[in-house]
Amino acid sequence: MSTAETAVAVAHPRRAVIDRAWRAIGPGVEVLSGDDGGPLRRTVKRIIDPLVLRLRSNTQFSAPFVAADVAEAMYDTIVGQAAQMRAAAAWFELLKRERRRLRITSGNAQELYFPVCFELAVTKGAPAQPDSGEAESVLREIHDDRDRTAIEVLNTYSSDHLVITELGDQLRSSWKDVRAGNEITGPFLSGLTTVLGHADSHSAVAARQRVWQALIADVTPYNLGAAAHESAARLPWSIVTLGLSSAEPQGPPAVIGGSDSERPLNRSVIDRVRATLRRAMDREELPDVPMLCEEEVDRCCAPWGLMAEDKQATLVAGIEVAVDLAPLSETATTRYDLARQIQARLRKEAYVLHARRYLADDGPIHPRQQQVIDDLAAFARPYLSRLWARLHGRDVWQEPCSDVDDVRALLEGVARSVSLDHRQRIKTMLELQVAG
């Protein structure tokens, strides 16, 4: 038996390891536990994974199965924070009581308070008895509109005509600087077959990562995105059909104005910055607004409205996957293994709707659902809008897309969340009808 197989033989499901460690903490953490004594899903998602195991830096803790020594390290890490967990539980109980007293009902209490409670536990220990009003101020801070201040700064800044004129000048010159080269696109697109393909051995997984490394250094995504500025004929797809732009070729966006429903590449600079600020809720290090705006002007001129090559390459990979997806079609064919997996999943999810009497055989069960069904038929459009928004966020925060597994997970995750959205809408349309 090879060493790899030995490791597999003793590997433990990571959630089972977490569960065991949690139970070893003993009493005092009931509010963070389910009825069966295991940790709540949000305890894992909001406290244990990010703050105790710190998956970002301890990637060995994030595999679905972990070897015995890793399992032991996880166990020790969790049990080692037992006191902080008990203190976090006490904080949560206190915050919940205060929430009720202050009649706060917005947001999911676990989702919002769990990380704060753990932070308080680490910095302050258990809550003071009697409470000195600290809980109330913590709640006020959480429920204050945290993004409001930055957005107000943006609004004031962008109401200055001079600022808008300057940004406009910058935009015109940056736009001119982006030119497509004449390199051939074939090698990039064939490399995608590996990246989006199946890998069933360690060497294949490693090869896939190497190919992706090469692809994010390839000029093709840049050239395709730049070509979209110049002539629709130079792209293998139509950016209008993909829902990325409302016109072909893609024109420069406005500095300000327009609406949120604008296609991604048509959104104005200020709207893009506003979206950044809205998504920046949890972040402390927010660059100042004028700098964000200047940067965004250059970004919106960059191919695909994304600065970094790895984001541009991810978007092109996403386009190639998206055009094959059709949740309501039994006959759709897919060119990549990853697209095939996602399509199979989407089919199963559509089937759940059918089994729940929200859809007839792949069609509306009430005429009112027709619009959503039509949207679902053009799945690439909402898929790419959402993928673009995620990539835009990563581009702003300079979070890499260099790990192929991470990129594949992103492409899958976007499909899942678009599918959930659509299914929710299909259900809502039906409920509207029933109520009406």
Next chain:
Amino acid sequence: MSDSGLWSTGPTVAPSPLHAVLEVSGAVLSWTVDDPSADPQITFTDPASADWLWRVLGEDGHRAVASTVDQAPPDEATAVDLTGVDVLPGTLDPLRRLAFGHWLRRWWPASQRDGIATLDAALLDAEIAILTAAADDFFSDDTFDSDVAEVLRPHVAALNAHVQEGDPRVVELVEKCTELADDVGIVFDTPAWSSRRDDYALAAGGDTGRTTSTTIASGVGSVRWSAVPAGVFDAAENTVNWSVESADDAATATVRVELSGLGSPNGVSVRLRSGSLGGDGALGADGRAAFPVVDSDQQAVSESAAWGHDWRATELTIGADGGETAQTRERIRTFARSRLAAPANDAYLAEILAAESDY
């Protein structure tokens, strides 16, 4: 077993609407509703996200399944035998009950004509919300119907109204929900209003006597449940009455469908096909529709042509095309009657109350 590109385990379940489904993190579970002893079929949509599997199969079982489904499933159906991997007794019971609750919500064959009492939607969803919160570990933020707030939100007023009625079982259920609502961010103290609808009892008459008409042909048909929204139509057979009448020398089809529940049939399509003749319409809020009968060229059919037509093979479709067979519907009614006759241990409060009202 590999099924259209996804791995699945367990027995093949009966076709919809005979199965209760539940979407959990990374998998879809389905059970045949009237076979309580059978294992579910588990179809993996994303094996890596099914991090709860060790609870159900044990750690060894989880490992065995994970290493199999890690391979891409082949396109053609293949079976892989996982000897020694079994569902740990009882571990799936809460999920089955939850899937069944969702099934009750959608497929319970309520019918005045058949005497199958309606289940209270608010109480059902209240219990579903509590079970969903308790099974929290099996869901993710991307799983369908697992958002407790969304399940509860539409029923706040109805649940408060129920408390006024004072049944201690209801009061206990609503209290649990109030606590849950607090945590998930919905307000539970809106004033009560009556959730009962009495105005939809089939009002005969009202639209008679516009023109004098002669009936050329008439018949009955049945609604196929999978083709129409839940909570609108009486679930009995032969609830569709149709007739072809002549008025002003043109043939007109009139259709009336028996209603049940709070939903409105407004806009649900109706199709009549009889050889080369046919017609299309949509139901109004009263469950009726009237539309012209046309020939294959979409031309109006005259009274004399209508008299000359053989109407025996007329087919009437309510809602979408397709749907289950009459036998399937009968099997579900039999199952529903047995649930009402002797509420099972895992019965929902809404079922128990329906059984009690059934004297």
